[in-house]
Amino acid sequence: MWDKPQLLLWLANLLTALAVLLLFYSLLFLAVHSPLFPVKSIKVDGNLEHITRQQLQYVVKNELKGTFFTLNLDKTRQAFEKLPWVRKVEVRRRWPDRLEVNIEEHRAIARWGTVGLLNQYGERFDAASNDVLPVLEGPEGTEKEVVDGYLALNAALQPLGKKATHLWLSERRAWRIQLDKQLIVEVGRDNARERVQRFVAAYPHSLARLQQPFEYVDLRYPNGFAVRLPDFRPASGPASAPAARPPVKPVVPRASV
Incomplete structure (x- = not known):
């Protein structure tokens, strides 16, 4: 093996590529989980007659975990749907730091x-x-x-x-x-x-x-x-x-x- 320069060159290039990919993944992981990308604002839309501001604040404070990139939208939707009078919820990310929540109440x-x-x-x-x-x-x-x-x-x-x-x-x-x-x-x-x-x-x-x-x-x-x-x-x-x-x-x- 050591007397085959072509094979050694190919192996060196492979290890270099793997190292670059690992570095890129590490930087991406740190960026995604970094506190530099928090959710700074949450906009709630919908014709709300029964759901109170206090109920919404409770969900935001106790159920929403993660940064702009790591926040689980399905779990966020389910958290809002636990509130009485909530029929359906849609949750979207809006770059760079906003979360939009649309709530439909039961009538x-x-x-x-x-x-x-x-x-x-x-x-x-x-x-x-x-x-x-x-x-x-x-x-x-x-x-x-x-x-x-x-x-x-x-x-x-x-x-x-x-x-x-x-x-x-x-x-x-x-x-x-x-x-x-x-x-x-x-x-x-x-x-x-x-x-x-x-x-x-x-x-x-x-x-x-x-x-x-x-x-x-x-x-x-x-x-x-x-x-x-x-x-x-x-x-x-x-x-x-x-x-x-x-x-x-x-x-x-x-x-x-």
């Missing part, structure tokens, strides 16, 4: 029973809210289906000027809604939105003309709907046993439902 449109809140995408999240919100209930895992149904049925009710304050979806996928915390409307399983739309169209010619209050409407009829009148009393006649509960009076409106 609560309803409560999921007593265990959480729901946003417009049917996603359940845990947060505290004093807002007056409708209550939605359904089988576990049907949050999106229930939110979609709520939005559709609420849109169908809009011409009446009434809103669903409570909505249920049963295990059999039958819908029931409560309007303005007073009237229970039994919608049923099939063609729920169409049934509500026909009910809304018929309402001015039927229920709106009743001279007494009503508390329950059943839309599960092919050619009409039934109404429960708590103050209804049948015409006098032969004595009979009293009814166990207020009767249900069938109604066939001018516009068939």
